[in-house]
Amino acid sequence: MKTKLKYFFIHLFIIMAVIITTYPLLRIFSVSIRPGDRIISTDLALIPAGATFISYIKLFKETFFIKWIFNSLLITFATSFIGVTLASTAAYAFSRYNFTGKKWGLSALLLTQMIPAGMLILPLYLMIMKLNLINTYLGMVIAYSVSSLPFSIWILKGYYDTIPKSLEEAAMVDGANEITAFYKVILPLSTPALSIAFLFNFTMAWNEYLVARVVLYHPQNYTWTLGLFELQGQFITQWGMFAAGSILITIPVLLIFLYSSKWLISGLTLGSVKG
């Protein structure tokens, strides 16, 4: 009886949590399929009367939405790959080697995480301008990669620290040099941490608005965050298209999370070296 009651409360809690997280999403979905004359209505029905995909069609036809998504995906993937690649080797050095300034370097990386993003807008803008990369993908990728690098390095360093050094030593005795030992033994073992770093980079770059606002000025080059904002006019905001866009942009992130979850779980079950 006691356990039944316990399970009842656990289920109740989970159901509440699911409702709280999905309700706003469902409301946005409901707004996105409302016909144009009923956008601002107090109707609570999930599928409104006269539901239509017109907002979606308009979004594709009347705006650069596909281009925005493409820009976002390009910048996001480039940022994530560059960020994870650089972080994986930098973190390895921090984890395995002793060098002057190691402690200082790690603290400095942590310090950068304490500076609010807004404060960095101006210096970032100035640097990207000096590099002549304003309104380019490369400028965005550089700005994003550097700002997420410290976090990725910390995550990966923490993970490498848990991998016993004897694995690399065994590889080296087996005939590998340090680089081969890293690529063949340490990297494959670090997939869980690499996935977390990748996801972090991905969501950060995918949702970023402030830096994009100052670096990109041509609507064709916008990322979706700027693009959606474009739909908000001074006198009228196209809520239908706004909602449709909002729903669509969750799809890539959702797919990435679903795909990478298998790596995250496999990481949790990875055994240690000795029994």
Add this chain to the structure above:
Amino acid sequence: MAEVKFINVTKSYGENVILKNINLEIKDGEFAVIVGPSGCGKTTLLRMLAGLEEITGGEIYINSTKVNDLPPSKREIAMVFQDYALYPHMTVKENMSFALKLKKLDKNEIEKRVTEAANILQLNHLLNRMPKQLSGGQRQRVAIGRAIVRHPKVFLFDEPLSNLDAKLREEMRIELLKLYQKLSTTMIYVTHDQIEAMTLASKIIIMNKGVIQQIGTPIEVYSKPQNIFVASFIGTPTMNFIRGKIVSEGEKIYLEFEKNKFFIPAFSFTDYQKYIDKEVIIGIRPDDIILDESKMDKENANKAKVDVVELLGARENIYLKISETKNICATTNSLKIPPQTEIKFSFNYLNLHIFDPETEKRIN
């Protein structure tokens, strides 16, 4: 097939000297066991030979090649680690063929060697398993298999059995001996367990505080320990030590110790005259204390009180109170003597070990 030589090898971290002037020669085909308490530098010595640790001074040779600056991969050695260090993301087969793939060996050759090693170690049915699906003993065998497939010149073992339970350890010890007899390659084995050292080694190297204390066959280090450290480290239960003064009474000499006198035959010393009225430490192994009166030198027997008896099955450890403050341990076949009994004992004089209390070195 290889000889290993350490010439004046030193290792220090800053001012902290870990190994001092190590000179050691391990001949081709020898099973050398380096044994010592933790922190004595034995693992460091092995890691220096493997190339995983830099050498501060001296030279290391494998055959005639000086290996001081060679990376581990070029030394043609194989090492079995204490924690096995199996690659967790590879199957047993992949673990075993990793080194051969790096060497870019022919596929058929890799297959042949892996099967060969798997046959020796009875791993055939486990080849497609992941390390986490194996038991401790199986993992250990895979780690050894990974070393065998490479056909190395020297095998290095770094406390390979220390993570196994007692029974498995015994089994693996026998497996290792069989393996050694089959491969007859040079093997260097590090352990802190003196039983492992005694049972496996053809040559024992005993280390303490970064210095080699004695090198010899197991029986040599057991029967003629060169100093008190070796004497106390090798053998269970530990050797008994009695510190006292040598005195002569008429023709006989005795060890005078807290109002007690123990007869010591003159032949125990090379030159007993030198030690009259001087302090020495007498070492006697528990096995060399005679409690059976029929086998005893009755004339010179001593009295003691049984303090504690530890029954080990067929044998027992008897702790004898020989003075107010001193207990010694004797091992006998089960005599079932109750505690607090007064009994007689004598020493097996042929196996007395006499040490200088200052230098702690053997003097007989």
